[in-house]
Amino acid sequence: MPKYAAIAGIGQTEFSKNSGRSELQLAAEASKAALDDAGIHPAEVDGMITFTLDPSDEIGLSRCLGVKDLAYTTRIPGGGAASVATLCQAMAAVTSGIAEVVLIWRAMNERSAYRFGQPLVPPSGGVVNVAGNGTGSLLWCMPFGAQTPASWEALAAQHYMETFGVTNRDLGQVSVTQRKHAASNPLAWFYGKPLTLEEHQQSRWIVEPVLRLLDCCQESDGGVAVVVTSLERARDLKQRPVRIVSSAQSIPAEVEVISNYYHADLTIMPEAHGVARRLYARSGLAPQDLQLAMLYDAFTPQVLRQLEAFGFCARGEAKDFVRDGNIELGGRLPVNTNGGLIGEAYIHGMNNITEAVRQLRGSASNQVKNLTHALVSCGMAGAILSNA
Amino acid sequence: MSQPDTPPPGPPTRPDPVFTPDAAFFWEGVARGELLGQRCADCSRLVHPPRPMCPSCQSLKRETVKLSGRGTVCSWVIPRHPPAVGFAEPPIVALIELEEGIRLVSNVVEVSPAAVRAGLAVEVCFAPTRGGRAVPVFRPREGTPSA
Numbered sequence A: 001m002p003k004y005a006a007i008a009g010i011g012q013t014e015f016s017k018n019s020g021r022s023e024l025q026l027a028a029e030a031s032k033a034a035l036d037d038a039g040i041h042p043a044e045v046d047g048m049i050t051f052t053l054d055p056s057d058e059i060g061l062s063r064c065l066g067v068k069d070l071a072y073t074t075r076i077p078g079g080g081a082a083s084v085a086t087l088c089q090a091m092a093a094v095t096s097g098i099a100e101v102v103l104i105w106r107a108m109n110e111r112s113a114y115r116f117g118q119p120l121v122p123p124s125g126g127v128v129n130v131a132g133n134g135t136g137s138l139l140w141c142m143p144f145g146a147q148t149p150a151s152w153e154a155l156a157a158q159h160y161m162e163t164f165g166v167t168n169r170d171l172g173q174v175s176v177t178q179r180k181h182a183a184s185n186p187l188a189w190f191y192g193k194p195l196t197l198e199e200h201q202q203s204r205w206i207v208e209p210v211l212r213l214l215d216c217c218q219e220s221d222g223g224v225a226v227v228v229t230s231l232e233r234a235r236d237l238k239q240r241p242v243r244i245v246s247s248a249q250s251i252p253a254e255v256e257v258i259s260n261y262y263h264a265d266l267t268i269m270p271e272a273h274g275v276a277r278r279l280y281a282r283s284g285l286a287p288q289d290l291q292l293a294m295l296y297d298a299f300t301p302q303v304l305r306q307l308e309a310f311g312f313c314a315r316g317e318a319k320d321f322v323r324d325g326n327i328e329l330g331g332r333l334p335v336n337t338n339g340g341l342i343g344e345a346y347i348h349g350m351n352n353i354t355e356a357v358r359q360l361r362g363s364a365s366n367q368v369k370n371l372t373h374a375l376v377s378c379g380m381a382g383a384i385l386s387n388a
Numbered sequence B: 001m002s003q004p005d006t007p008p009p010g011p012p013t014r015p016d017p018v019f020t021p022d023a024a025f026f027w028e029g030v031a032r033g034e035l036l037g038q039r040c041a042d043c044s045r046l047v048h049p050p051r052p053m054c055p056s057c058q059s060l061k062r063e064t065v066k067l068s069g070r071g072t073v074c075s076w077v078i079p080r081h082p083p084a085v086g087f088a089e090p091p092i093v094a095l096i097e098l099e100e101g102i103r104l105v106s107n108v109v110e111v112s113p114a115a116v117r118a119g120l121a122v123e124v125c126f127a128p129t130r131g132g133r134a135v136p137v138f139r140p141r142e143g144t145p146s147a
Helices: A023-037 A060-063 A085-096 A137-138 A149-166 A168-183 A195-200 A270-283 A300-309 A318-323 A350-361 B021-031
Strands: A005-012 A047-051 A072-076 A103-111 A204-207 A221-230 A242-249 A294-295 A372-376 A381-386 B037-042 B061-068 B070-079 B093-098 B102-107 B120-128 B135-141
Touching: A005 A023, A005 A085, A005 A350, A023 A060, A023 A103, A023 A137, A023 A221, A047 A060, A047 A085, A047 B061, A072 A085, A072 A381, A085 A103, A085 A221, A085 A242, A085 A381, A137 B120, A149 A204, A149 B070, A168 A195, A168 A300, A168 A318, A221 A350, A242 A270, A242 A350, A270 A300, A270 A372, A270 A381, A300 A318, A318 B021, A350 A372, A350 A381, B021 B037, B102 B135
Parallel strands: A047 A072, A047 A103, A294 A372
Antiparallel strands: A005 A221, A005 A242, A103 A221, A204 B070, A242 A381, A372 A381, B037 B061, B070 B093, B070 B120, B093 B102, B120 B135
16 A cells, blocks of 8 residues: 555646636646646546535546546535545545545636625525535524624634634734735736735725624635645656645534534634644644645634644734734745635635645745645644655 | 614514424424423433434433523624625624523624623523514623623
């Protein structure tokens, strides 16, 4: 069995607000680009992984690519909050020998065809079963006017902010930093468009007193794909391999995907603490061994709470860590150097994984110097990647 | 001063609750003006949201218990944009920690946003929905010092 799995290829479509083509086509284009990047013929794919929420079928996509004989498929629940679990599953498939060339994809017309940011209200009347995407408890929010991801996130974050005296201005520092990164990343929607803290503070409230417009990620159309194979094989392919040093999921007791209100201590993200514990234990690495962190940033408070969960700063001190410039390019721990989901695009977390790969190859627009290990975290899953 | 919770004239517009099989008892209780919780008949653990098995002892024996309806505000927000469907004014959405130790997502009503804070003592009341059902919401408790 292969000892290590590695990311051998990455691919994407352009990120836009109206792709003008089907989600299956976006998936196929991104997948082909990732396989070309690796130098692997599409027929060779034998494993496929996506989100439970992805609207394209494995069979539909494999029939586009001309996959010869698919050996393994799986899907991860929890949406973007579990996006890095795709790497965890791919690593497990490759190192167990179940599959040799695993294609991960996520493609969506999440701006032009439907909008995650708009209210979601289930139809009236009757008894329904809603499950499978890890979002069943959102039903307990809708009749009270909490109908958007921003409102669900804000209700959890408000307790954290009040406990530690975090203000919306503090959150603004996260957006300003990430937009600075996006401004010099040609792949980013906000390329060439940096943001000032005053502009952030003038943007309208989405959910008062937590989230303004510029605390929220974009809504985007686009596709992203990642090819995972054995490190041994990856060494013979076109690109410098990016090794999956360790990867982990964590869903502690009473944790929910985004309506995460039922666990004991609401000032923390227990799932991110769980991922951190597992990643550090499995890799033997510590926070100071990581030189880049790609942190799921659907909303700015998530960045602060992940910085604390992974031990980059003490609990309650992330706002100061950010304000002091530590997460900027050139800072102690550059974060979301592509601009993140706020500045680059929102492809459900997957474009934060591809940025880590570009960084470890040395081909990022905002290249981190002397980089050997990068963290990719989305809350409920994470991975430590290395160029060695 | 305008109250964000003042019911608009005309029939209720608030979205109906969604009944899942395991939570039907909760909404049926609310329809009768009762706030009910799910307790394990074997180990007495109270859980919310409801579920078919007790996470402490794996018992399938469930019983419903009437809850005090008293609690405190744990966190709160006001969704401003996009407007919440079914609300004439932006509601105060709150996470309520009940005296019994479980939390519910709900609304705080009969209070101005400026007066809402963590620890505010509240008690349950009920608000109608557009399909003729009801949901539990919370108002400040009179004469009770807040935590």
